[in-house]
Amino acid sequence: MGYSGxxxxxxxPARQRPxxxxxxxxxxxxxxxxxxVRPAAIKLEGPYGDFRDDLVKQGYTVIKSAISPDQAKAxxxxxxxxxxxxxxxxxxxxPSTWKAENLPVQTKLNTFESYxxxxxxxMWDLRQEDGIIEPxxxxxxxxxxxxxxxxxxxxxxxxxxxxxxxxxxxxxxxPLRQGLHCxxxxxxxxxxxxxxxxxxxxxxSHALVEEYFRTQTDESSWKPEDRYYFGKEGIKWFEERGxxxxxxxxxxxxxxxxxxxxxxxxxxxxxxxxxxxxxVYAAYAPAALASADTLKQKKHVFEKFGATxxxxxxxxxxxxxxxxxxDGQLDPRNRDRPREMPEYTDKLLRLAGVKAY
Ligand SMILES: [Fe+2]
Numbered sequence: 364m365g366y367s368g369x370x371x372x373x374x375x376p377a378r379q380r381p382x383x384x385x386x387x388x389x390x391x392x393x394x395x396x397x398x399x400v401r402p403a404a405i406k407l408e409g410p411y412g413d414f415r416d417d418l419v420k421q422g423y424t425v426i427k428s429a430i431s432p433d434q435a436k437a438x439x440x441x442x443x444x445x446x447x448x449x450x451x452x453x454x455x456x457x458p459s460t461w462k463a464e465n466l467p468v469q470t471k472l473n474t475f476e477s478y479x480x481x482x483x484x485x486m487w488d489l490r491q492e493d494g495i496i497e498p499x500x501x502x503x504x505x506x507x508x509x510x511x512x513x514x515x516x517x518x519x520x521x522x523x524x525x526x527x528x529x530x531x532x533x534x535x536x537x538p539l540r541q542g543l544h545c546x547x548x549x550x551x552x553x554x555x556x557x558x559x560x561x562x563x564x565x566x567x568s569h570a571l572v573e574e575y576f577r578t579q580t581d582e583s584s585w586k587p588e589d590r591y592y593f594g595k596e597g598i599k600w601f602e603e604r605g606x607x608x609x610x611x612x613x614x615x616x617x618x619x620x621x622x623x624x625x626x627x628x629x630x631x632x633x634x635x636x637x638x639x640x641x642x643v644y645a646a647y648a649p650a651a652l653a654s655a656d657t658l659k660q661k662k663h664v665f666e667k668f669g670a671t672x673x674x675x676x677x678x679x680x681x682x683x684x685x686x687x688x689x690d691g692q693l694d695p696r697n698r699d700r701p702r703e704m705p706e707y708t709d710k711l712l713r714l715a716g717v718k719a720y
Pocket of ligand 1: 533
């Protein structure tokens, strides 16, 4: 097993992420992709007799107790302390204070990516946990990995000022990529039971998505952006082939992994749940898959304490560096560095892609 090392050499400058891009279902046999198609970064086949078999067959898996439940609780508390560090009346024990004006600016996806939070010490401590890194090392067949600069999701249940978000089924991989390129991870710090918020996913959809793109979409519309949203018709195609959505259940300390070709979204709590969903997104890939340009951009984002996408080795979009209030003004609470700086160990700098292996 190994990876092909076929890193993209194309220059993709750091940019603000566009708002949702929707692609519509077209069908044209004669259309050709307008960008080069990229072959798989790795081929997982198995059987392995471990978690990788589920990843291959179902497109997702749950690694139990990647960190201990006690560690998960301690990390969750750090995330809560961060959330409550903006000098507002927010009280996590008092739902009447759970309002946008008492919170730092949150994305529509319930994540926090501004205020340098992505580089807070607790975020880097989590990313450096061996129990989180090891499954990715096994998948990729190397421990020379880089990690994504991704966000923390703290979803307060039953917010009076904010309706629950409807599903937004998507994959995080462009139709221009063939095969497996990215494994995404959720470090689960809260209970994710049937009524709680969690990852919603169509098992085995990763194995059908290329056929879908090939037969149901116009190839000339394929774009290099590694996100593709499905409308009702698209979802129907998968459901007609036996795919049914599930909400992935997990305990605090579990690591949820999924193939970026799996159709998924972040499901919010039902009204029956009073659990504050708390998760950190982290994905790892071989440093050798990142191009020199990508590493340069990654270093730039690292130095700015910025966030990028789910992707560790590509897509260095600089996201939400400065939070903006609903009226469009910059949030005066913006921070240009983390509240608590991590120690820049060699391990951290290598995972950040800043120091070579
Ligand atoms: Fe996603």
